[in-house]
Amino acid sequence: MAETTGALAVATQARAIVGPDWVVTDAAQLRVYECDGLTNHRIVPGAVVLPGSTEQVAAVVRLCHEHHVPFVARGAGSGLSGGALPTEDGIVIGLSRLREVLDLDAPNQRVRVQPGVTNLRVSEVAAPHGLYYAPDPSSQQVCTIGGNLAENAGGAHCLKYGFTVNHVLTATVVLSDGTIVELGSEAPDAPGLDLLGVLIGSEGTVGIVTEALLNLLPKPEHVETLVAMFPSTETAGDAVSAIIAEGVVPAAVEMMDRLAIDAAKTQTPITWDTEAALIVELDGPANEVRSQFEAINAICKRCGADAVQVAASPEERLTIWRARKSAFAAVGQLSPAYLVQDGVIPRTRLPEVLNGIRALADEAGLRVANVFHAGDGNLHPLVLYDNAVAGEQAKAEAIAMRIVELCVDFGGSITGEHGVGIEKVCSMPKMFTGDDLTAFDRVRAAFDPVGLCNPGKLLPTPRLCGEVPGFYHTHRVETAGLGERM
Template sequence: MLDQAARDALVAAVGADNVISDPVGLRSYECDGLTGFRQVPALVVLPRDTESVAAAVRVCHRHSVPFVARGAGTGLSGGAMPVADGVVISLQRLRRVLDVDPVDRRAVLQPGVTNLDITKAAAPHGLYYAPDPSSQQVCTIGGNVAENSGGAHCLKYGFTTNHVLAMTVVLPDGEVVTLGGDSGEQLGPDLRGVFLGSEGTLGIACEITVRLLRVPETVRTLLADFPSVPAAGEVVSDIVAAGIVPAAVEMMDNLAIQAAEKAVGAGYTLDTPAALVVELDGPEAECGEQFEQVKAICERHGCTRLHVAGDAGERARIWKGRKAAFAAVGRISPDYIVQDGVVPRTRLAEVLDRIARMGDAAGLRVANVFHAGDGNLHPLVLFDADAGELERAEELSKDIAELCVELGGSLSGEHGIGTDKACSMPRMFGVDDLAVMDRVRSAFDPDRLCNPGKLLPTPRLCGERPGVYRPHPLEEAGVIERL
């Protein structure tokens, strides 16, 4: 509970100019990109450096006040939703590139630096940062660390965990420690790896050292249309089976294509059932030979149109269409939920068919945009809240995530579990698995003050969902009363 003593201590820790307490200002922090989950915090603090983050955390620890770290608020799993009577520690003012080392190919960043700005800082040295989530213009490296984000190029280059060498972390009691090191591989337990993807439940990363890569010698990109989603899926499997590892293989179905084309005019075919964006990079000779193989595979599977980007401008337009897809869906539906799950590549056609049938049964449309190369799906459940479709949409979204587990995949590829899928964790993990995760979390945060109620299922979370109030089933049955 945030009492007056705790408020005064937080103001002293970060300065009065770095505290938001008025009701209107607090409303700006009530949710992240998953707007169906909302909770107004009691206070927001905006530290300007690592020490002031640590000072704020020490106050919260001393006064037993729960706190949630927040970056750009672009997360899609409710992971940055505040806690009632708790504090939001916003990292939006920690956005400096602290160092770029072109010799060792490293950069040191504050957590509020956007993904795209890392590459901009590295570009003068012929370097870039490989992970590129579709929201790279606004998502921050701190959020990437929390969710272990991937993006379109994760098939070849891996996820955030493959590019983060070290982190300066404020633990839940306010202690400042370093996890990892210059090489990324340290003796003893891999605490860097434990922290990455922990969704803000183990502490707050305040300085992050990332690995930079040389800009590829050659980049080649094509956009291919197909008569069906299964045909496009077979192309993906055949490309990988041929020993080719593209930098990216992205798939969009017709609903997603229509939305993206209406939004940005990227040159997609409006009536095609499915499209693939395939990009290869590397040495000129290797890239050229493999690109011809990819084109032949596309043609063998009935490609109805194959457009090769002729220059950097065309390549940028193709990617603009793909990266605009999530937001563009707002042009064809008043409301939508972005889901995130993973299936084996060999089951792409099956899962998409099942999703279509589930959508039909629910009376809702589902647009599909995904990283086809590694089977990371992003189904968008379209609905109209004003027409009373919210609960059906939420149920369908949950069922799609759990379907991915049923087919041998996972609940999340990069958006995280957060609040949205915590209750589905037992579908993927056994009781012992969840208990071990809970013990690890307790080792970092025995008082459960750091982003509580996220990631792991709890009776409160699963029985009484945050957000818009819904009566508990026992309340409806008259067994319990709401006080």
């Protein structure tokens, strides 16, 4: 196959760039890279290259460009939408060797890191200076900054502090032809287009981040956290609306239903026995937090909370967050297999959507656990299934897709933080028209005219999804005379 030759040719020449130890072509070793956190999609790549510097990444990308070989960047591989899924004729460019914290500039409250540095490590190195990095995806112990930029990672605290895009000042990026560019600016108000803003969240389709300058925040003076136990997700949802109506923007508002709580109990020493647990955290100046926290405590009780537990110590707070952040993985204790879904709804529609999800689950005869960022309407239904039962995985996948499409019906989005990746490309037309998608495709083409940078992700293709009405256009590969439609 000509394509395999292409990937192998790149791998062979890449040895001279990165050193022979950092190129993987052995079939068994390649399997390590066959999937990311979306494990029900697996493709063994043509080869894996592990560069040790920005220049090496650029040289490898130039090789791919010369040989017309597609490539995908990979950080920790913890993404949940298959954004780092390889192509069999392509190269995986792994960034695991680029894991240095390059420069911590405490007076200016910023830190320069390589893409393979984990999210949590950034806050750890900033901590001695009273600073921290605000985006905190649940996978923060393992997920890397490069992946965070690719996915515009959020986390529990983005309700108040925003997403990755709000906390990155500059990024060094290798474009699809191997050009190295510096996007963004160390100072505010740079002239020109906000290319950094479109790079962040582009799911590896416009370039590879090889360095990033991140903004750090002073640690809040005071933090208060409570868990309110509600008799139903509906009443907990009412409390969320009431908190928002009070004019308080908590640092985080998270909800877990009984099934998710049961899962978390297998991993953490929590004793919550309720249909819905609402975790509310406030942070900021002490007096402000204290007065608002009292108000929230009262709101929870008024909205029907049976009990409210307040974290009395940092350790208790940590336990609450461990329960919340471990919930995804803990569901593995309740079910042989499960899918993690990610959809967004206007938070006022929470009760209707949760009922809709329940109806879908009942109809399919599957269990769905709900763990979500209630404050911003970002749902994470976990669809439990048994992969040993024939057809159950397909059923679970179908339900997962119907859930996100339900979110769109209620005016929401198919993804709040996990990305479109490969998982949701065929749901994109549910949310966007053919013209919307054409405009997206043009943006992509501006960065990657040949279509080598993580192809098949983010936007639907006829091959994966069938023809999307109104979306036919000449592919860039055709325009460039590099291939033709069968």
